[in-house]
Amino acid sequence: MEIDEFQGQQITADDADYDTARAVWNGAIDRFPRLIARCSGAADVAAAVRFAREHDLEIAVRGGGHNVAGTAVCDDGIVIDLSAMRAVRVDPDRRTAQVQGGALWGDVDRPTQAHGLATTGGIVSHTGVAGLTLGGGIGWLMRKHGLTVDNLLAAEVVTADGELLRASEDQHPDLFWALRGGGGNFGVVTSFELRLHPVGPEVLAGPVLWDAGDTAEVLRFYRDFVRDAPDELGTVVRFGTAPPLPVVPLELHWRPVLLVGACYAGPVADAEAVLRPLRAFGRPLLDLIAPSPYVNHQSALDSTVLHGWSYYWKSTYLPELGDDLIEVIAEHAFACTSPRSYAAMFHLGGAVGRVPEAATAFGNRQVSHAITLDAVWRRGEDHADRDIAWTRRFFAALDSYREGVYVNFLGADEGPDRIRDAYGAGVYDRLVDVKTKYDSNNVFHHNQNIRPR
Numbered sequence: 426m427e428i429d430e431f432q433g434q435q436i437t438a439d440d441a442d443y444d445t446a447r448a449v450w451n452g453a454i455d456r457f458p459r460l461i462a463r464c465s466g467a468a469d470v471a472a473a474v475r476f477a478r479e480h481d482l483e484i485a486v487r488g489g490g491h492n493v494a495g496t497a498v499c500d501d502g503i504v505i506d507l508s509a510m511r512a513v514r515v516d517p518d519r520r521t522a523q524v525q526g527g528a529l530w531g532d533v534d535r536p537t538q539a540h541g542l543a544t545t546g547g548i549v550s551h552t553g554v555a556g557l558t559l560g561g562g563i564g565w566l567m568r569k570h571g572l573t574v575d576n577l578l579a580a581e582v583v584t585a586d587g588e589l590l591r592a593s594e595d596q597h598p599d600l601f602w603a604l605r606g607g608g609g610n611f612g613v614v615t616s617f618e619l620r621l622h623p624v625g626p627e628v629l630a631g632p633v634l635w636d637a638g639d640t641a642e643v644l645r646f647y648r649d650f651v652r653d654a655p656d657e658l659g660t661v662v663r664f665g666t667a668p669p670l671p672v673v674p675l676e677l678h679w680r681p682v683l684l685v686g687a688c689y690a691g692p693v694a695d696a697e698a699v700l701r702p703l704r705a706f707g708r709p710l711l712d713l714i715a716p717s718p719y720v721n722h723q724s725a726l727d728s729t730v731l732h733g734w735s736y737y738w739k740s741t742y743l744p745e746l747g748d749d750l751i752e753v754i755a756e757h758a759f760a761c762t763s764p765r766s767y768a769a770m771f772h773l774g775g776a777v778g779r780v781p782e783a784a785t786a787f788g789n790r791q792v793s794h795a796i797t798l799d800a801v802w803r804r805g806e807d808h809a810d811r812d813i814a815w816t817r818r819f820f821a822a823l824d825s826y827r828e829g830v831y832v833n834f835l836g837a838d839e840g841p842d843r844i845r846d847a848y849g850a851g852v853y854d855r856l857v858d859v860k861t862k863y864d865s866n867n868v869f870h871h872n873q874n875i876r877p878r
């Protein structure tokens with residue numbers, strides 16, 4: 426089985442690197458595609474799509490391979506693998522970056538920060554740009570600069586017919602709208618054009634840690650603190666053990682802690698005053714907030730979520746944290762068994778909520794927080810069943826507070842209702858229209874699928 430006139434690498438089970446090539450970030454995913462078409466450019470992508478259709482092969486599209494649901498790889502079909510397409514070209518005058526469809530966030534942050542520029546990206550630098558952007562894109566900078574999709578200026582897309590289109594506000598605007606939140610349903614994006622903003626290069630950023638027993642007290646403070654926070658302040662709360670990083674003193678390693686990570690996307694001098702109350706609150710075990718290069722902050726969490734470990738997530742959006750919701754979180758957040766399992770809660774608002782709901786296909790812009798409940802285990806460890814049950818119990822306890830879900834945090838097979846929840850009825854129905862127009866045969870269905878009519 427071979428694609429003609431394909432410039433990249435074609436990998437099958439007979440090749441020595443097959444097992445490496447089929448592995449994705451989530452080690453719990455173990456699938457055996459018939460062919461991995463590692464593309465060298467848009468022409469290869471188009472050839473792979475046409476080949477798959479001619480041979481009636483299921484298609485999986487791989488950007489960074491980071492999605493917890495493992496949709497970047499399929500059994501028996503073809504993986505259209507963009508991992509060799511990671512080039513990033515920065516235009517500092519226009520403040521834009523041209524990013525190939527297989528790039529990771531680390532590939533974007535380094536060259537853009539060389540010019541003191543950045544755009545909203547993921548908080549782990551080995552996450553793929555493509556999947557993250559197509560689902561919306563939340564990160565430290567979103568309250569100031571919007572979601573990643575709010576900074577998407579254009580995309581080059583190979584459609585289900587193998588045609589290469591450019592989508593922007595002026596060209597195929599319906600497709601451009603759908604790409605900004607609708608995931609990989611509409612084609613294979615070979616290149617993204619992203620708007621950049623002056624950021625750093627030095628920012629005041631880092632985490633403050635408190636003992637897990639202080640969770641309710643800290644969250645009540647945190648609720649009021651972020652309610653009035655300026656847009657420059659991005660925060661993520663992490664519930665788990667203190668990671669054994671060199672910057673964390675040995676005696677805190679693996680201790681259950683509540684961690685509030687912060688990044689101020691503005692002058693360090695302004696940030697000091699904004700962050701002072703957070704750093705002074707209660708009895709912090711450790712305060713690692715310090716001026717640091719933005720690019721370093723972007724990779725600070727990388728080693729806490731390594732490739733090849735196994736993961737299972739449940740996730741939901743949440744409203745502002747009322748006292749009762751805080752009690753629910755405090756009761757469940759530390760009830761897992763693996764020292765690597767954790768929950769992470771992103772604070773949204775700011776610029777995210779100021780973009781009109783109909784402007785992009787990202788749903789639920791008005792929510793306050795996105796929380797993921799993440800069971801983590803390594804091969805040979807017996808945490809899986811207990812911690813998967815923990816995520817489900819925690820999720821059930823949040824039931825009456827749930828307000829939709831971020832599509833990129835959905836697990837495998839959560840069902841069509843949850844995909845609908847990610848968008849809300851109005852956005853979802855419009856996505857179905859665009860899907861029907863650009864992919865009426867549902868060629869791109871190995872994803873959080875929006876079915877054509």
Ligand SMILES: Cc1cc2nc3c(=O)[nH]c(=O)nc-3n(C[C@H](O)[C@H](O)[C@H](O)COP(=O)(O)OP(=O)(O)OC[C@H]3O[C@@H](n4cnc5c(N)ncnc54)[C@H](O)[C@@H]3O)c2cc1C
Binds near residue numbers: 546548
């Ligand atoms: C540890 C971790 C941290 C994360 N942090 C954040 C965060 O801070 N902010 C955030 O918003 N999200 C975050 N995410 C979620 C992330 O957005 C998704 O996992 C996303 O799918 C990753 O993109 P990828 O390209 O690596 O995905 P992949 O696994 O490669 O692909 C997932 C799906 O995206 C589609 N896709 C991928 N590439 C393309 C392409 N070139 N063209 C068309 N469709 C494509 C396909 O449908 C594919 O099935 C995080 C995930 C993890 C595991």
